[in-house]
Amino acid sequence: TQLLEQSPQFLSIQEGENLTVYCNSSSVFSSLQWYRQEPGEGPVLLVTVVTGGEVKKLKRLTFQFGDARKDSSLHITAAQPGDTGLYLCAGALTNNNDMRFGAGTRLTVKP
Amino acid sequence: DAGITQSPRHKVTETGTPVTLRCHQTENHRYMYWYRQDPGHGLRLIHYSYGVKDTDKGEVSDGYSVSRSKTEDFLLTLESATSSQTSVYFCAISVAGNYGYTFGSGTRLTVV
Secondary structure, three states, rough: OOEEEEOOOEEEEOOOOEEEEEEEOOOOOEEEEEEEEEOOOEEEEEEOOOOOOOEEEEEOEEOOOOOOOOEEEEEOOOOOOOOOOEEEEEEEOOOOOOOOOOOEEEEEEEE | OOOOOEEEEEEEEEOOOEEEEEEOOOOOOOOOEEEEEEEEOEEEEEEEEOOEEEEOOOOOOEEEEOOOOOOOEEEEEEOOHHHHOEEEEEEEEEHHHHOOOEEOOOEEEEEE
């Protein structure tokens, strides 16, 4: 059982649609990060959130950290084919070097 | 220039042989990590280092050892490779864990 559960596992949408992916846990995290990974490459950091209730925006991407610091969501507005990839959430437990990753949401945006 | 490089990028080895993967950074970051990525499991921490000669175990450390004799290099050794260690291995670096990681491009290891 994953400490961080991501949903949905797979998502296929048309260009221009909006979407939200979720990252849930029963554990409390001191910080939570979102990464995007493309085939054959390592994950690339998108954002770090540290305060319960925090909302961060990165162009068309909006990240929210739950009030209790147990969950997070990523919302993409007007998705583009360039958004295609594997989106991973990762939470830092008490030891900031013990970063736990979810299994990811694989997003495909069709032109 | 990439701040973190992994070598080799691909390796096929036989069961029972020792294997060493190398991670090299040019960022002078204190923290370095080794993860493995498997379908359905995501990324799982094997070992990490918080300084030269300072290392600690992660979630899936059995069968693996690490060494860090210089700030820039972090080696992962499979003492006696098994088929269950077939995976993609990623190295990551960080100023501090909660600031986010920079990952290398990975090493695809196949144990036959």
